[in-house]
Amino acid sequence: SDLEYELSRRKLKTDINELWNYIKQNVNQTSPFLKDLKNSLLYDIDTISRRNDHWRRNELEKLSNYVQERITKLQNPENCQSARKLVCNLNKGCGFGCQMHHLVYCMIVSMATSRTLVVNSKSWRYVGNRRMSNQKSLWELAFKPLSNSCLDDSGNPRGNWASGPNRDHNKVLDLPIIDSIRPRPNYLPLTIPEEISSKLITLHGAPIVWFIGQILKFLMKPSTEVEKYLNQKRKQFSFNSPIVGVHVRRTDKINTEASFHSLSEYMVHVSEFYDRLDLFNQRMNKKETVKRLVYLATDDISVWKKEIQKYEEKGYKFIGDYEISNTATVGRRYSFDSLKNIILDVWLLSETDYLVCTFSSQVCRLAYELMQSRVPHIDRHMDFFSLDDIYYFGGQSSHNQIALLDHQAQSSNEISMKIGDIIGIAGNHWNGYSKGVNRETKENGLFPGFKTAERIESAPFDLFQD
Ligand code: GDP
Numbered sequence: 001s002d003l004e005y006e007l008s009r010r011k012l013k014t015d016i017n018e019l020w021n022y023i024k025q026n027v028n029q030t031s032p033f034l035k036d037l038k039n040s041l042l043y044d045i046d047t048i049s050r051r052n053d054h055w056r057r058n059e060l061e062k063l064s065n066y067v068q069e070r071i072t073k074l075q076n077p078e079n080c081q082s083a084r085k086l087v088c089n090l091n092k093g094c095g096f097g098c099q100m101h102h103l104v105y106c107m108i109v110s111m112a113t114s115r116t117l118v119v120n121s122k123s124w125r126y127v128g129n130r131r132m133s134n135q136k137s138l139w140e141l142a143f144k145p146l147s148n149s150c151l152d153d154s155g156n157p158r159g160n161w162a163s164g165p166n167r168d169h170n171k172v173l174d175l176p177i178i179d180s181i182r183p184r185p186n187y188l189p190l191t192i193p194e195e196i197s198s199k200l201i202t203l204h205g206a207p208i209v210w211f212i213g214q215i216l217k218f219l220m221k222p223s224t225e226v227e228k229y230l231n232q233k234r235k236q237f238s239f240n241s242p243i244v245g246v247h248v249r250r251t252d253k254i255n256t257e258a259s260f261h262s263l264s265e266y267m268v269h270v271s272e273f274y275d276r277l278d279l280f281n282q283r284m285n286k287k288e289t290v291k292r293l294v295y296l297a298t299d300d301i302s303v304w305k306k307e308i309q310k311y312e313e314k315g316y317k318f319i320g321d322y323e324i325s326n327t328a329t330v331g332r333r334y335s336f337d338s339l340k341n342i343i344l345d346v347w348l349l350s351e352t353d354y355l356v357c358t359f360s361s362q363v364c365r366l367a368y369e370l371m372q373s374r375v376p377h378i379d380r381h382m383d384f385f386s387l388d389d390i391y392y393f394g395g396q397s398s399h400n401q402i403a404l405l406d407h408q409a410q411s412s413n414e415i416s417m418k419i420g421d422i423i424g425i426a427g428n429h430w431n432g433y434s435k436g437v438n439r440e441t442k443e444n445g446l447f448p449g450f451k452t453a454e455r456i457e458s459a460p461f462d463l464f465q466d
Pocket of ligand 1: 249
């Protein structure tokens with residue numbers, strides 16, 4: 001069946017990467033032999049896959065259009081006065097990526113319960129200075145409105161999520177942040193809508209990431225001014241494919257939520273991307289060598305000042321806004337300029353061919369999600385390398401996998417598995433092994449990543465019910 005074929009095709013690619021990670025860890029000198037062989041295998045998988053590219057692209061496009069139409073309809077009720085609404089306060093005290101994810105969560109609740117989402121952006125952290133308070137909020141300056149007809153949150157009766165069984169009777173419902181929603185509904189990430197799940201699982205290797213990408217596509221429609229700014233920067237940088245996006249997140253994140261990584265750790269994967277591309281080109285009989293272009297986004301100016309030179313000498317070209325890192329670091333002033341800067345970075349990272357970053361940062365996860373919504377509609381879930389975490393959504397329900405093969409622990413830090421066991425996955429060590437807990441035996445430890453597959457949860461979404 002299509003499903004079997006697609007799952008197997010994608011697993012083949014993932015497993016080659018897992019094998020490669022294992023080899024790199026366990027063979028002292030990774031020989032050009034192994035690297036070329038790996039890339040040659042990947043080339044042939046891509047070639048074999050191309051036969052169905054057209055179908056895959058068409059189907060993903062149809063699914064995207066369907067989701068966008070449904071959200072648009074929800075957001076433009078015939079009568080705003082009597083519409084059922086969900087109010088989302090853009091007041092979460094955190095960075096840009098974190099706030100966009102807060103909005104995504106609100107939209108998910110909207111979609112699952114068929115309520116028009118009304119965003120209260122008055123208290124948004126990016127509020128600019130007081131003189132602006134009678135004017136548009138920075139959200140309104142940066143993005144198009146979420147509705148043409150329904151932006152006001154009035155209506156009766158009004159209540160909050162905690163109002164229990166009466167919740168549904170409220171015309172207007174106020175939503176708390178994801179960390180404090182009680183009772184917790186079953187449709188929050190990493191759950192996907194049941195109504196589109198079988199299609200989506202067939203078409204995309206990370207269904208929840210695609211789904212969140214679609215929500216972001218709707219939420220983050222750049223205003224005319226921001227669109228202009230993005231275009232001007234693309235031109236100024238000569239932003240062109242092929243290009244790898246590198247996001248280096250440091251400053252306040254280091255030693256609180258993430259560890260320090262030198263640029264050289266990122267560049268290992270940039271170089272692997274271009275080596276692969278070179279081999280692909282050879283296999284296609286293309287003679288020219290590819291320019292090694294990198295879009296660099298960072299909150300640490302010293303990456304530009306001290307770390308890129310070594311790679312420029314090796315022929316890499318770095319583009320990006322030097323100024324950005326300053327604005328981000330210096331107190332994050334929450335001006336429209338600093339907002340435009342972070343939007344620019346997220347946007348251009350999402351338009352690269354490959355992302356190297358730390359998934360502990362919401363900035364990079366945001367770019368990765370948006371990447372899935374870019375046109376043409378292609379499954380881009382493998383186009384990244386994260387130096388630390390696997391993908392997650394802040395406040396997500398437990399992330400489970402299922403054992404496809406039995407596994408006998410080979411050492412005391414490994415866990416054993418029986419086919420069908422549910423494994424709560426905590427991370428990938430990027431050496432062939434993942435870490436997690438066997439929910440059957442409660443054992444915690446390492447297991448070979450290729451022996452498990454994602455266990456994808458789905459739940460009904462009102463929005464997709466006809
Ligand atoms: P996280 O803290 O990295 O998980 O992501 P958040 O988006 O929640 O907060 C990070 C904040 O740091 C952003 O809102 C930006 O203000 C700033 N920042 C981090 N990385 C970059 C970057 O590459 N470019 C710019 N312009 N700002 C950044």
